[in-house]
Amino acid sequence: MGADFAQQIRDKAKELLQEGTVECVIGYETGSDGVSARPAFIYDPAAVDRLVFDNTCSHNLVKYLLDKKGKPTAVVVKGCDSRAVNLLLSEKQIERDQVFIIGVVCPGVVEWGWNKRSEQIQQRCNWCRQHTPVVYDFLVGEPVTEEPPADFADVAEMEAKTTEERAAFWREQAERCLRCYACRQACPGCYCIDCFAEELDPEWVGIRIAPEENLMWNTIRAFHLGGRCISCNECERVCPVNIPLSLLNRKLEQEVLSLFDYQAGMSDAALAPLITFKKDEKLGIG
Ligand code: SF4
Ligand code: SF4
Ligand code: SF4
Structure with missing residues (x-):
């Protein structure tokens, strides 16, 4: 994770925007507290350096695809978020050829708040069975080969x-x-x-x-x-x-x-x- 993941996301975002494959890349940037991540909407290839990926990237950005219907859009997804893409595809809320999915293999996100981040991994990540996105067009990170069994x-x-x-x-x-x-x-x-x-x-x-x-x-x-x-x-x-x-x-x-x-x-x-x-x-x- 960290700088290498962020750079791969930036490079892909730049390529997609320069080629005109998408109008917008929805990813993460550092928030105004300088500590935690927040959603970012990048339209200009010159602005891709704003994109980050770290263990405060909690938000499920797939929700924003509902506001981008009919507009080719790229979105950064973790494993859990990637399932939301399939949910919206199966329920005919978005179209596959309008979405470019930048999947990130996710080891987990931590508890954080405004101007503070802890090292404590979020409870849901302890139960996670999809660290590797289940659908993607471009993958950042090495796929996890063995996911844990269900734990309730x-x-x-x-x-x-x-x-x-x-x-x-x-x-x-x-x-x-x-x-x-x-x-x-x-x-x-x-x-x-x-x-x-x-x-x-x-x-x-x-x-x-x-x-x-x-x-x-x-x-x-x-x-x-x-x-x-x-x-x-x-x-x-x-x-x-x-x-x-x-x-x-x-x-x-x-x-x-x-x-x-x-x-x-x-x-x-x-x-x-x-x-x-x-x-x-x-x-x-x-
Ligand atoms: S208080 Fe919590 S549970 Fe109630 S509507 Fe708001 S977010 Fe939902
Ligand atoms: S955990 Fe389930 S109910 Fe809650 S926001 Fe995600 S999809 Fe919706
Ligand atoms: S570890 Fe799993 S549940 Fe936690 S953020 Fe990553 S993909 Fe989502």
């Missing part, structure tokens, strides 16, 4: 609690939710023009900021991502009150993996099980 220790810990304890835990989380919708805005799988949370007719969930409505909001959003969540953890990262949304998402991910042997975003061909229907399908539940 966090989910098991939650499931060891009683139903009452779990209900109390999630009620307490819902009480803190501000309904700011930052989780939705950062999520590559949340792209509805009219989100159910803001529809008034029918009114799926009230707009009041109160525990019952907040619980409904977070539950329905998690279900909308059931089998579609690609584990980038952007929703949890951006939550201003640190609600552990990954616990909800990963429980659904675990269920979909065990019932359907399906992990979202591993290919652009397969649609998520919960958005497809087979007439004679029986799951043998109950």
Whole structure:
């Protein structure tokens, strides 16, 4: 990682912009705190030196491709982010020939905040099974040959609690939710023009900021991502009150993996099980 990765990204970005293959390269640059990375939109080959890649490059930049429809764009992706590309391709939200994917083999990103970075690797990276992007046009770094097995220790810990304890835990989380919708805005799988949370007719969930409505909001959003969540953890990262949304998402991910042997975003061909229907399908539940 570091300077060598950044230089490879800069060189490829320059080539793509000079050739006119893409109009824009979406990557990372050092933020105004001089410490952590932030998204960068490079349109001019002379500006590629702004691009960096380090262990604060947390953001999933694939979300920005939704704003670039019809415009050839390159995007820098880590392994987790690359699954979001497949998700959006399979759901016909972006077109493959309009996207150039600069994949980066990722050893993990660290916990960081404004003007500070720690050496502590993010928890999601400890569970990561796609350090090498699953789709790319140009790869930076050596592919990882053996990925670890699935690990849902966090989910098991939650499931060891009683139903009452779990209900109390999630009620307490819902009480803190501000309904700011930052989780939705950062999520590559949340792209509805009219989100159910803001529809008034029918009114799926009230707009009041109160525990019952907040619980409904977070539950329905998690279900909308059931089998579609690609584990980038952007929703949890951006939550201003640190609600552990990954616990909800990963429980659904675990269920979909065990019932359907399906992990979202591993290919652009397969649609998520919960958005497809087979007439004679029986799951043998109950
Ligand atoms: S989840 Fe994997 S690919 Fe994503 S940042 Fe962590 S180690 Fe990198
Ligand atoms: S629900 Fe969260 S972890 Fe899943 S894809 Fe959306 S932002 Fe990423
Ligand atoms: S980001 Fe956090 S506080 Fe904001 S709506 Fe989502 S869960 Fe609630």
